[in-house]
Amino acid sequence: MLEVVFLGSGGLGLDVLKQVWSSYRVKAVLTDKKSVSIISFCNEHQIPCFAGNPRGNKTADFVKDIRCDILLSVNYLFVIEKDLIDLPALFAINIHGSLLPKYRGRTPHVWAIINGETVTGVTVHLIDELVDNGKILKQREVSISPDDTGATILEKFSYLYPSMVQEVLTEIAQEKVTLVEQDNAKATYFGKRTPEDGKIEWSWFKERIRNWIRAQAAPYPGAFAFYEGHKVSIHKATFSDMGFAQDIADGTILATDQQTLHVKTPNGVLQLSDIKAENPITFRINGLLK
Template sequence: MKCQKVNFVLTDKESIGIINLCTVLNIPIFIGNPRQGKAKGFIDQFDTDIIFSINYIYIVEQDIIKYPKSYAINFHGSLLPKYRGRSPHVWAIINNEKTTGISAHLITEECDAGCLIYQEIIPIPEDITGAEILTEFKKQYPIVISIVIDMIQKDTINPVKQDNSKATWFGKRTPADGIINWNWQKEQLRNWIRAQTKLYPGAFTFYNHQKITIYRIEYCDYGFNQFDENGIILDIRDGVIVKTPNGAIRILDYDSDIPIEFKKGGMFHG
């Protein structure tokens, strides 16, 4: 792959690492929302062949899509057409998927719907967390970008239309979305918790009106009565053990704003 010149970067104000790197490398940078033509005057200064969108938080509109001479390409963190939208790797873990990936696709005005150029499959191991798989994505993105650049240089791009009948879409997650429902089965609870563990705000519940953020659990074979309420604490002698509809779980890692004294028979509430 030949060395390429980066003419400019568009990013958001929270991406301090990108902003600092552009400053060091003397790369022109636009910071903020580019929509409704806000970035047009900036990008009009440059003669550009290709635009890449990589984990860009803003929807790219037509004035940017049509700007490059050759391609406007987005790199999305799922195997499209599955998991269009926001936080696809988190949703994939929540939904117990066994694989995810990176899709390079042409940018269209419809979010994540453009023709596919290249896809890289990334396995989702049984115990991996949302933060850990994000680290794997960071390793894979430069590789996938290099592959796509090489395809462009060799003129081997062959866009393939997405099958919209198989498309799924998931929305933006907020910290409030992390609340735990103790009526879920233990497998769903585990996926919910590991998908949102440290680095993210976390899955949470309440005990005596105090918020508890839970980062890691494991299944255990502690006995229970079917008719006990889900979320009841079964034992505290070997960790906090909690009943779910189809088995008990042990809380391995949690946090709270104040010290909590758990008691057998106490209840967690969503």
Template sequence: MEKKKTIVVCAYHNVGYRCLEELLRQDADVAMVFTHDDSPSEEIWFASVRELAERHGIPVMTSDINLKENIELLKELAPDLLLSFYYRNMIREEVLEIPRLGALNLHGSYLPKYRGRVPVNWAVINGERETGATLHYMVAKPDAGDIVDQEKVAIEFTDTAFDVFNKVTEAAVKVLGRSYQPLIEDRAPRIPMDLAAGSYFGGRKPADGRIDWQKSAVEIYNLIRGVTHPYPGAFTSLNGKKILIWSARPTEGQGEPGRIVSSTPLLVGTGSGLLQIERLQEEESDELDATSFAGQTDLTGSSFGAN
């Protein structure tokens, strides 16, 4: 009987959890899992890869896979495949060369579009109508290796980044599910990636959620739904206080950018159109619906974002 192929997995977040689940469902021989310790400064709303691996008796490492001692460990394990699912560290070329059948990554976009960090958030912020999940070979350049398989998902105009992330997670599991056997049998396709047809985006910081009221109502709406819960949120200021806007929608009309033109409903002027705010929060206070907020705050003649 042929010896089972040995897999090393680098994984984190829901995509990592669900893809590790899929490997276990397919009876993969997962020899080790590299994951991350949760950050105390981050809202942990996703499932634990570490706990899943431990439940199945799989050794877990939370130190960086690129450390010298971990590279030596990998050489001893001599895995056939290395699979990465939302692992946050760039994996060095020296590591990528170890697995006999290659090292692959599951990326949360329809590559080559949205290479780089937080691709789901960027796709929503930029008003895209679709994105996807892509399984590709890893090379030194990020998200640039040959494609094995990919699956598109639709982005509805009312979807938040969280909604889209859940769709992408399901697409990722589907892609891995149909690619695993071809990979371990060394017959998976390799489709060269046309980087010129795509785009690269860097990571986002909470500070990048600041609203520019000169932009259109649709653009601001896309930012809000792209960083709303469980992400840090889009924000502005009012009377010298930081205000987080969690839910809004664009509507017809016009007003000076940032100027509150109505308190019930709460309508704000933008560079093009009006934004109707539905849920918001003064920093250090509770999140409120717009009616409740307007009832306890004097909005007469006020503007968001004014100094």
């Protein structure tokens, strides 16, 4: 039976941990302090668990006597340093939410929607000391529909992650692994996003603004703008056929019933809804979102 050290965070991390625990021997788990469900699962099943940032050799004592075949990372929040990469006897493996080598880096599914992609995917690959650079063990495509959000793409991923990990571990156990080099000439990289990065620029075309909004829609913090000094987050946008005058400033509110806003962009009108404000706001026709 393969012996696994698991690195993971969040709901997807827990789903895969449960899958791996049901079929293999989980020797230890590394997670973050906010992944309470993973910590609780480890406590319940008496799995040694380290919760926190491992940088600076903080896990040295924790892992020094651990022997494993596989190190498996799923949505792990921290950089995996060389001492952990070198821990397993066979492979150090990560599961990544894009079709590598495209969209290396953080929150790739969000960036894919922002960039108007119609297809993304999931890649299981080896970990090396470069970001999302290792040889590929398995890939699956995932479609991005016009109404998908960052959250709905993660839901699609949630069905793939456990099954793909199970397939890869089975192939490793049966010594039927196929490794494919990534084509670095086709690689793209996108960095970490924070809620502060979500500000809408009304000079963008309507298609980009709509993608920007749906990529970050609830339960994410949301794309945002400012109205009369108040921050408003916007979680849904659809195209409108409302007419407008070209000399009106981009971001101008053309119509509102307070629940929805029709807003001018350089190439058309967007109907905005699911709007949340920090304080009560009354929107006005000809008011300006900035």
